[in-house]
Amino acid sequence: MEYDVVIIGGGPGGYVAAIRAAQLGGRVALVEKDRVGGVCLNRGCIPTKTLVRSINSLREARNAAQFGVIVSEPALDFAVMVARKDAVVTRLVSGVEELLQAHRVDLHPGTGTIVRPGLVQVTNSDSTITELVARHVIVATGSVAGRPPIAGLDTPGVLIGEEILNLDHVPASLVIIGGGVVGLEFASIFQALGSAVTVIEMLPTLLPPVDQEIARRYGVYLHKGGTRVFLKARVEEFRPTETGQVSVRFSMDGGEKSEEAEVVLVSTGRVPFSAGLGLESLGVKMEKGAVVVNGRLQTNVPGVYAVGDVTGRVMLAHVASRQGEVAVENILGHPAQIDYHAVPNCVFTDPEIAGVGLTEQGAKEQGLDYTVAKFPFSASGKALAMGETDGLVKLICERGSGQVLGMHVMGPHASDLIAEGTLAVQLGATARDIADTIHAHPTLAEATMEAAKLAAYGAAIHYRQARK
Numbered sequence: 450m451e452y453d454v455v456i457i458g459g460g461p462g463g464y465v466a467a468i469r470a471a472q473l474g475g476r477v478a479l480v481e482k483d484r485v486g487g488v489c490l491n492r493g494c495i496p497t498k499t500l501v502r503s504i505n506s507l508r509e510a511r512n513a514a515q516f517g518v519i520v521s522e523p524a525l526d527f528a529v530m531v532a533r534k535d536a537v538v539t540r541l542v543s544g545v546e547e548l549l550q551a552h553r554v555d556l557h558p559g560t561g562t563i564v565r566p567g568l569v570q571v572t573n574s575d576s577t578i579t580e581l582v583a584r585h586v587i588v589a590t591g592s593v594a595g596r597p598p599i600a601g602l603d604t605p606g607v608l609i610g611e612e613i614l615n616l617d618h619v620p621a622s623l624v625i626i627g628g629g630v631v632g633l634e635f636a637s638i639f640q641a642l643g644s645a646v647t648v649i650e651m652l653p654t655l656l657p658p659v660d661q662e663i664a665r666r667y668g669v670y671l672h673k674g675g676t677r678v679f680l681k682a683r684v685e686e687f688r689p690t691e692t693g694q695v696s697v698r699f700s701m702d703g704g705e706k707s708e709e710a711e712v713v714l715v716s717t718g719r720v721p722f723s724a725g726l727g728l729e730s731l732g733v734k735m736e737k738g739a740v741v742v743n744g745r746l747q748t749n750v751p752g753v754y755a756v757g758d759v760t761g762r763v764m765l766a767h768v769a770s771r772q773g774e775v776a777v778e779n780i781l782g783h784p785a786q787i788d789y790h791a792v793p794n795c796v797f798t799d800p801e802i803a804g805v806g807l808t809e810q811g812a813k814e815q816g817l818d819y820t821v822a823k824f825p826f827s828a829s830g831k832a833l834a835m836g837e838t839d840g841l842v843k844l845i846c847e848r849g850s851g852q853v854l855g856m857h858v859m860g861p862h863a864s865d866l867i868a869e870g871t872l873a874v875q876l877g878a879t880a881r882d883i884a885d886t887i888h889a890h891p892t893l894a895e896a897t898m899e900a901a902k903l904a905a906y907g908a909a910i911h912y913r914q915a916r917k
Contacts, residue, residue, distance in 0.1 A: 450555070452478045454780055455569045455583035456773075457561035457726065460487020461766040462757030463589030464545055466773030471552035473781040478581050479554050480561035480571050485545045487591050489766040491538055492611040497634055499534040501797050504641045508799070515836060525642065527619050534614075557581065563588075563727045566752045585752050585780045588726060588740060589773065592719040592758035597626075599715075601687035606695040607713045620644050622710040624697050626684050628655040630796050632716035633667075636676055637798040646676045647708050649699055653681050658794055660808040660843065660857040667802060667859060670839065674799075679706070687713060721759045737761065744786040746776035754780065763792055791875035795864040800840045803867035806855030806874040807845055818848040822880070822904035824896045826860045828912040831891040837861040842896045844870075844880060846904045851879040853901075862893055869897050880904035 454470050456463045459481030467479045484491050510523035549556055559573035569581045594610025596602060602609075608616075613635060619642045625632045628650030640646045648655075648671070655671075655678070656664040671678060682701040690696050694709045721739040734741040734749045739761025746754045754776045757769035771787065778785040796802040812819045825841045826832035840860025846853055856870025873883060883901035888894050899909040 450478065450579075451582040452476045452555075453583070454478075454585045454587060454777060455480065455561075455581045456587040456589055457563075457569065458487065458589035458591055458757070458759075459483075459485035459545075459556075460589060460591045460757060460769065461489050462591070462769030462773040463487070463587070464549065464773075465770040466587055466589065466756060466777050467554045468548060468552050469774045470777035470781060471554050473777065473783065475777065475781050477552075477554045478557055478569075478583070479549065480557045480559060480569065480581075482558070482560045484542050485549065485556070486538075486542050488611065490541055490545070492614055494766055495541060496534045496538055496614055497638070498797055499537045500530060500638050501634070503530040503533065504638055504799070507641060512836065525619070527642070528617070531617070560725065562725060563731060563753065566731065566750060583752075585754060587746075587773070587776055587780075588723070588728070588748075588753070588755040588759055589757045589769070590722050590726065590759050591769075592764060593722045594715075595718045595720045597684075597715065597717050599626075599684050599687060602715070604687040604689055604695055604713075606689070606693075606711065607687050607715060609715050610719070613712070613714050616712070620710070620712040622694075622712070623647070624649065624695070624708050624710040624713045625716055626697070626713065627716040627718070628652070628678065628680070629657065629716065629718065630794070632714070633671075634797050635714060635716065636671065637674075640671075640674050640676050641799065645710075647710065648676060648678045649682045649684060649697065649708070650678070650680050651683050655680070656796065656802070658804075659796065659802055660804055660855075661810050663802060663804070663841075663843065663857050663859045666840075667798065667800075670800065682706070719758065719764055721761045723759055745779045745784075746772055746787060747779070763789060765792065765794065768792055788875075791871050793867045793871045795867065797864065800837070800860050801863035802857075802859045803863040804855065804857040805867055805871045806853070808855060808857065809843075809845055812845055812854060817854070819854060820846050820848050820904055822846065822900045824900040824903065824909055824912055826893070826896060828899070828909075829891075829893060829896045830911075831893050831895065832861060834891065835861060842866070842900045844897075844900045844904050846880045851881055851905055853878055853880060853883070856897070858897075860893075860896075866893060866897060869894060881906075 453475035455478045457480045470477045559571040571579045622645040624647045682699045684699045686698040695713045697708045740755035756772035758764045775785045775787045793805040822844045827838040843857045845855035853873040880901040884905040888898040903909040
């Protein structure tokens with residue numbers, strides 16, 4: 450079988466690349482050893498956000514009285530939550546499969562190996578081998594949860610990354626190793642479900658990619674919700690206890706401490722997955738397990754491209770998808786370059802957090818002359834009507850020109866609101882551009898407009914605050 454492009458890996462980088470290549474007239478094969486959609490759709494973004502929606506419903510029921518709605522004490526049915534999660538995933542996987550079929554992408558189940566440039570060997574579950582001839586090959590094999598060198602990592606009750614989604618009950622207690630995005634999303638979920646949650650983080654701050662002011666603010670909400678947090682703490686060992694718990698021994702402040710829990714989640718990041726592809730024998734350049742690519746997503750070996758987490762760049766599904774589009778556009782005669790300067794990141798905690806562009810600490814480190822403008826949701830009419838007034842919109846702008854360098858949000862629907870900031874950063878828009886754009890009322894997006902007015906004119910309409 451001969452193709453214009455063979456893609457190994459059907460996650461958000463691979464399947465999007467396949468569809469885009471087909472749209473451009475290419476003959477495409479997609480190799481996937483599991484289900485299309487990758488970790489994001491099957492064991493990551495979608496299942497966790499489906500659980501987050503269930504948690505939001507639980508919170509709404511618990512707070513219904515303040516809106517004049519009297520309900521009995523809400524009951525928790527974790528099995529139904531899990532079943533709904535699985536149903537949503539199945540529906541979306543089926544949808545992706547239908548899209549691939551509609552675009553006439555040939556789906557080959559199995560594990561792909563690049564025998565040589567232009568030849569991919571696919572081994573399926575019964576060891577049958579199929580050879581695919583291709584003008585170009587795209588590696589889109591994603592990443593796997595990291596396994597830190599901690600003694601006792603295989604102790605029963607210690608879960609690595611997305612393994613926690615396989616739980617069939619809510620644990621009475623949960624220790625999370627890692628205070629990054631994934632760890633804190635699960636902390637938010639299980640705290641709301643009633644677990645006693647403890648977070649142990651090696652760094653001095655939570656959420657390293659997030660604006661530090663917002664990360665500190667979120668830490669306050671974690672504490673209010675009952676989650677215990679240990680920072681600058683290095684985990685040394687896991688061991689089972691006589692009562693069936695897991696003991697976590699860690700060092701901090703020059704001493705040793707320990708915590709016990711029914712379940713421990715190790716969430717210390719992800720690492721590129723490139724094993725078994727034959728990349729080393731091809732001479733593909735690698736760095737720390739990641740495939741090195743240029744702005745066109747080309748490797749150093751002609752005809753071999755790579756996209757998504759396996760490149761070790763920005764490990765986000767939406768970045769993988771854009772990389773996939775750029776790769777096939779280059780392959781099929783439509784020159785394109787990947788642009789990473791306006792990549793939004795979202796944290797689906799309660800409240801949500803999102804950001805794009807420079808953080809305030811990033812602007813300081815670069816020695817930029819900047820201003821900061823903040824508008825709190827407590828001054829937003831829509832947020833007050835919703836009963837969700839925690840958080841703020843924060844703009845980082847270049848002093849003088851007013852160009853938006855970064856936008857950071859903590860509060861209701863932050864993951865949706867960040868789109869306006871992303872467009873502003875991408876286009877080089879100014880605070881005045883946003884401030885002078887009519888925003889619908891009453892909406893949460895008015896908080897962005899008000900922050901922009903503060904940055905552009907030194908005053909917001911519905912909030913008094915001096916610029917920094």
